[in-house]
Amino acid sequence: MMLKLSKDKIGELFQKIASDRTLYLPVDNNGQVNFGRWTPDAAVRLDQLKTVKSSKDFFFPQTENIVAFKRQGKDISIIEKRDANEPFVVFGVRGCDVRSLDILDRVFLCDPVDSFYKARRENGTIVSFACSEPEENCFCGVFGIDAADPLGDATIRVIGGDLYWDAKTDKGRALEESAGALFTQATALDSDAIKEHDERSREISGRLPLKDLDLDSFEESALLEKFNSPLWKELSQACVGCGTCTYVCPTCQCYDIQDFDTGHGIQRFRCWDSCMYSDFTLMAHGNNRKSQVERFRQRFMHKLIYYPANNDGIFSCVGCGRCVAKCPISMNIAKVIRALGGVSVSV
């Protein structure tokens, strides 16, 4: 059942949601919009299509403490460090980011289950946000994502001066109940507006410049052919080896575990890692990917061949376009798919 709320009452909705759990939503910090904690004076920016970093942070944070060791005399005590498991809501997640959690689930929730991730997934409620005006670097449609009606526990659409609420799971309905008094029932007239909104959004998605990226040839049987392609050298020569693409990516899931000597104990934490870095998967014998060509290739082979081969053909890219927008030298997965996917680069 679709519910409705006047847009100027959205602050009350946030207040209601935040009254008994933490609410994260797109917030402006000096012109950059990222997901942040809601406070009554937070600069909420729902008009921004994409946050710089994705909603991945709330389930798989960039750094998290795992365990600490403390030595007293000859005794070493092991202290488990785990964030308190408290319910939270991520509000305004776009369709691409919603799908990315499905991709992360397949990594972290398969055996052996990552209990840190699992706890966050169970505690998190996702309120997705339908896209009304997709941008030119979006290509979620290529991966079968419907940005006009994304998945999630509940979905909101902002049409004109109204916000429409559509609870899709038990979690979403529970959230709806706690804020129930604010909503009114949507009418038949509203259904028409929603239908029109979705159709318009899909129509725009249908003419985005990257909509025709051709993924057909990226399949397990082509692994060696793609791996040995001479194009990697050409594509990677501009790469400066930073981790921007990895860190803004909603589906990158590699991490490193490091120890930090605090002076009176050891703090063991995990942090995101990037296959673009020279010390990625560094072992006693050295690094098995010594050149940037190999590192660059690894990132895209993983997203387009290795991951799908292990996960029912699902690509580890959601077409959010963040890497397209943020790469310092404008090399990105769209260019890689164009070059290796058998379709010539359009000018």
Added chain:
Amino acid sequence: MRRIRDMIRGRAGELLRDGTVNRVLGWTNGEFYYDPNPAIFETEKSLDSLVYNGFSAAMLSKYLIEATKKEGRVLVFLKPCDTYSFNHLLKEHKVNREKTYVIGIGCGGMLDIEKLRTLGAKGIESIDEEGENVVAHTLYGDKTFARRDALLEKCLSCKGKEHKVYDELAVADDLWEWETVNRFTKVGELEGMGPGERFSFWRGELSRCIRCNACRNACPVCSCLKCVFDNPRSGVQAKANADSFEENMFHIIRAFHVAGRCSDCGECSRVCPQNIPLHLLNRKFIKDINAFYGEYQAGAVAEGKSPLTEYATGDVEPSIVYERGGA
């Protein structure tokens, strides 16, 4: 700049053909007008995709470190600001001048796609650069912006149109000119604040850091074979903003490592995905160096020493910092 593009395409073809150079370092077109990426061209035919427009901001000099390790000579296109970085790389013997052929190209100011987006260009399909205007053709209609409003931060305080080093020039007399601003204004403003205010300013900015290392990797003078931050034994977290200290420390040390060598090309700020004004750290060092040890512009010449690799017996005492007044 289209004229310059045609000039350099033609000239690059000639130089490849007559064997003066073996490869060409330039920019190749991408999916959009605004995303050309640096590329190496080895055949005359491949030069068809060579582009030079308001979005060819990525500097090429750093790529020469690798490119000049190969056999043969490489042709490179350097904008005026890039010639400073090139000179500095020559000074530090990172690039072999004999293996390069430099065409200095004119520049009409580089554009910032993020600024265009902030100004309201959503869903940009193509862009036209028309003199003092930039027209964005978007999925949601056409929009015209003043070029000055869309210039990259680094171009607002352009060092000028003079190429410091070149073998030949490809310039045009109709390039757009703009009024530049004093690069130290913001630094001065910060200096005028109290320590608490300054601290919160930097905390606000640096807390956005995601430790992607783009600032370091794009920097033309960050050319160590192995960076101190990539050493797992150095006790610093190279890839995690594990604590606010790590964010502060990384940015202080990064800026310090390029102090006296930084030509203020502004690449660090341009590439930052979180738009942190990193150039304000570098400019603080430049401002201090100028004030303490005399005016110095890194990369103005390829010879001589940098301020931190030399000294004078009469140098100011470090106490100058707290004698300078202010809070």
Added chain:
Amino acid sequence: MPINEEGGAFKPLIVAFCCNWCSYAGADLAGSSRLNYPANIKVIRVPCSCRVNPLFILRAFQRGADGVIMCGCHPGDCHYTSGNYFARRRTALLFSMLDYLGIEKGRTRVEWVSAAEGAKFANTMNQFAETISALGECRRLEDIRCVESEI
């Protein structure tokens, strides 16, 4: 982080990098001359003031120092001819940068102390400790993970 909270008076933690050839000997002389300087100044001996990597200074603040002082040979007297001249330029720039980032400038200091200047060493340290006591704790560059109660 105060190292001694007895009696309620704030005792700052101060790190002093001292050159082996001059100020470290100066500290020795201060000691053998029975001159007093605060016990909460931790002296770290370095082969030359030039050996002080900017990271050392940041590390001190990371791990709870409230002030950092670097002492070297008087300009012109460096055991290695010119080490302190380079150190002088570096610290001038680094301390200016720390000030720019909001670490009060009084928290950092450079002094030239020779092996014969035991009294100067003690005086300098007393003065510096006073300044830092007045400024109070330095939390701005502290690493939260290094606070004892965190683990």
